[in-house]
Amino acid sequence: xxxxxxxxxxxxxxxxxxxxxxxxxxxxxxxxxxxxxxxxxxxxxxxxxxxxxxxxxxxxxxxxxxxxxxxxxxxxxxxxxxxxxxxxxxxxxxxxxxxxxxxxxxxxxxxxxxxxxxxxxxxxxxxxxxxxxxxxxxxxxxxxxxxxxxxxxxxxxxxxxxxxxxxxxxxxxxxxxxxxxxxxxxxxxxxxxxxxxxxxxxxxxxxxxxxxxxxxxxxxxxxxxxxxxxxxxxxxxxxxxxxxxxxxxxxxxxxxxxxxxxxxxxxxxxxxxxxxxxx
Amino acid sequence: xxxxxxxxxxxxxxxxxxxxxxxxxxxxxxxxxxxxxxxxxxxxxxxxxxxxxxxxxxxxxxxxxxxxxxxxxxxxxxxxxxxxxxxxxxxxxxxxxxxxxxxxxxxxxxxxxxxxxxxxxxxxxxxxxxxxxxxxxxxxxxxxxxxxxxxxxxxxxxxxxxxxxxxxxxxxxxxxxxxxxxxxxxxxxxxxxxxxxxxxxxxxxxxxxxxxxxxxxxxxxxxxxxxxxxxxxxxxxxxxxxxxxxxxxxxxxxxxxxxxxxxxxxxxxxxxxxxxxxxxxxx
Numbered sequence: 001x002x003x004x005x006x007x008x009x010x011x012x013x014x015x016x017x018x019x020x021x022x023x024x025x026x027x028x029x030x031x032x033x034x035x036x037x038x039x040x041x042x043x044x045x046x047x048x049x050x051x052x053x054x055x056x057x058x059x060x061x062x063x064x065x066x067x068x069x070x071x072x073x074x075x076x077x078x079x080x081x082x083x084x085x086x087x088x089x090x091x092x093x094x095x096x097x098x099x100x101x102x103x104x105x106x107x108x109x110x111x112x113x114x115x116x117x118x119x120x121x122x123x124x125x126x127x128x129x130x131x132x133x134x135x136x137x138x139x140x141x142x143x144x145x146x147x148x149x150x151x152x153x154x155x156x157x158x159x160x161x162x163x164x165x166x167x168x169x170x171x172x173x174x175x176x177x178x179x180x181x182x183x184x185x186x187x188x189x190x191x192x193x194x195x196x197x198x199x200x201x202x203x204x205x206x207x208x209x210x211x212x213x214x215x216x217x218x219x220x221x222x223x224x225x226x227x228x229x230x231x232x233x234x235x236x237x238x239x240x241x242x243x244x245x246x247x248x249x250x251x252x253x254x255x256x257x258x259x260x261x262x263x264x265x266x267x268x269x270x271x272x273x274x275x276x277x278x279x
Numbered sequence: 280x281x282x283x284x285x286x287x288x289x290x291x292x293x294x295x296x297x298x299x300x301x302x303x304x305x306x307x308x309x310x311x312x313x314x315x316x317x318x319x320x321x322x323x324x325x326x327x328x329x330x331x332x333x334x335x336x337x338x339x340x341x342x343x344x345x346x347x348x349x350x351x352x353x354x355x356x357x358x359x360x361x362x363x364x365x366x367x368x369x370x371x372x373x374x375x376x377x378x379x380x381x382x383x384x385x386x387x388x389x390x391x392x393x394x395x396x397x398x399x400x401x402x403x404x405x406x407x408x409x410x411x412x413x414x415x416x417x418x419x420x421x422x423x424x425x426x427x428x429x430x431x432x433x434x435x436x437x438x439x440x441x442x443x444x445x446x447x448x449x450x451x452x453x454x455x456x457x458x459x460x461x462x463x464x465x466x467x468x469x470x471x472x473x474x475x476x477x478x479x480x481x482x483x484x485x486x487x488x489x490x491x492x493x494x495x496x497x498x499x500x501x502x503x504x505x506x507x508x509x510x511x512x513x514x515x516x517x518x519x520x521x522x523x524x525x526x527x528x529x530x531x532x533x534x535x536x537x538x539x540x541x542x543x544x545x546x547x548x549x550x551x552x553x554x555x556x557x558x559x560x561x562x
Contacts, residue, residue: 013561050382053561073384084375086289088296100285101383143379 001064002027003151003182004049010057011044011206018044020206021058026151029180031173033193036203037274042186043081045203046155049184050078062151074103077144079137081155081186087129091120091139094128095146104147114142117175119168133160141169145176152176152183158192170196194266202273210273217269225249226258233262282385286393287400289380290363294401299362303355307409310351315416318344322421333518341423342512342523348413349435349511350470353504356406356439361462363398364446366455367391372562373454381562388554391447395550398443403436410435426514431507437542438500438507442466444546445500448553451560469494469501476505480524499542506534 004026011019019041026032034042047053048060051068060067063075085094095111104110115121118138128136137160144152158166166189173196176183187193193200194214202210210217222235223242227249234245239261246256264272294300321340330336368391371377381387410432418424425431442462449458472494479487495502512523 047562052378052381054559070384070386073382076382078379078382080375080378082375083379085379086293086296086376088292097285097289098379098383101282101380101385103281103384140379 002061003030003063004067004184005061006045006049006058007060008058009045009048009055009060011041011048011053012056017206019048019055019058022203022206022208024201024208024211026182026184028150028182029177031177031183031185031196031198033197033200034184034186034203035188035190035193035200035270040203040274041206042203043155044206046078046153046184046186050076050153074147075150077146077149077152079140079144079154079157081159083140085128085136085139085143088127090125090127091115091131091142092124094139095142098143098146102147106147110146114145117145117172118142134162134165137161138165138168141172148181150180150182152181153186154183155186156188157185158187158189166192190265190267190270200266202270204274210269214266217266218263219269221262221264224260224262225256228255228257282383282389283393283396286380286385286390287397290367290394290397291401294363297362299359300401303359303362303405306358307355307405310355311409311412311416314344314348314351314413315420318416318420325421331518334522335517335519337421337423338512338515338519339522341417341421342425342515344421345413345417345423345425345511346508348417349410349431349504349507352406352409352413353435353438353500354466355409356402356435357442357462357466357500359405360398360402360439360443361446361459363401364394364443365450365459365462367394367447368450368557368560369453370450370455370458372560378562387557391553391557392550395440395443395447398447399440402439402443406436406439407432425511427510431510434503434507434510434539437539438503441500441503441542441546441549444549444553448549448556451553451556465498466500469498469504472498473501473505477524496538496541499538499545502534502538503542506538509534 002025004024006022006024009019009022011017022041022045024045034045036042044053048055049062049067051073054068062072065071065075089097092111095114099106099110112121115124118141120135120138120142123131123135128139131139137157141154141157144154158169161169170192173183173185185193185197197214199211199213200217201208220238222233223237223239223245224231224233225245234241237245242259242261246259249256321344322337325336325340328336368377380390414425414428445465446458446462449461453461472491475487476491476495478484479491495505512520515523
């Protein structure tokens, strides 16, 4: 059973179509990255999945429960793109509040573990208003993990983080995958998505325009061979063709100094998929 | 419903932090101090007044002053209720405070109910305390006590509970500022309707009386206040009673058991509208 199953999902805001029939699945223990330019419908999809926004058409199921239902909300953790916590709560109090709301019985031990996971142990008693934006974002991730939800929906979880903070989140996501937690990660950071995600989905104008593993999306672009006559690119060649090409060049009297199999990066695939669009 | 006490506590802590309580407490102390001073001078001078035949000057002064105190109590209660609820839905959603709560397995209706309950849990005891304090000031200073003590206090508290519900309903659709303005304008409209009713009765104008009655039933917190005014001089008859009926802080004409039933139904109706609006709202 998929952790999240979206079928023909549509959302219209008046005359604006945010989602125009999206099909997407996040399997159990799978980490799926959602990419797309601003206004592509990524946040809308995530919000429908966690019940903040009502779909205009199609279905969204969280572990077989209708997205937005109480049953579905018991199974998700969510970090919004734009969120704020009351400034007068300490990190510990905020997590305790969410434990009560989520019905988690993890108590102080769970809070300690979550603060350790996001490297906020030292800030346990610090008030939210005294935290940097990055610390608040990490606290937001800890909040989303309260009650060990099987599905985590993260909307731009690293947007306010510095490189060290991003690495912390990356390590955390890998650990969550190890625990079998499913994650839908909405991010603009392609390198991050490429590094941690099992599968990537690219949205454009509310439609899914590309989907697959980072390796599948990073297509072959040929083989580059450096010889005594300079660099030659064999555009239609694949990795399997490299030994034959080298042998042919050597047989032709060329000296071969280097061989490189060319693949497109996720960034190139992304730019190709969205046509360089931004908003 | 297990989440209700948690959300009530969340709302109260927010109010405490935003210094809503501190402001209201200061205003209340200021009001009670001035009210005691006014009572002191009014009842000192009443001793020296020779009223026309048939008028009990002490009863008139006491009922009039206490009617004024009831208005101030209602106003302060409304200020507290509005500031506790004006940004609960749209205001908090725009600031990103609401979304982390709404995605929890807590129904939206439970969230709204708990926020209303939190506001009422603060406002009702507050209104009761100010009402009793004002009554004690008038009673001990001027030796005048209302004819009925409990019902007017309960009606004031119920009026404030209705305003809190209206403010919550407004918060579903309006920004915090717009909602605050709207609720205070409704409150003002209610008071105007009540005054028009008093004038209508004094002039025997059926049109004014009818308009005031419609206004009072449309916004029953005003009708409850009017009924409270009627209750404090329920047993006052003769020329004194007639003068008090002229208002603005004396006996009124709107009220009775039907009004109290309507107030309950109205509260339920406002609650249903707020829940329905919130359920359909994209956040």
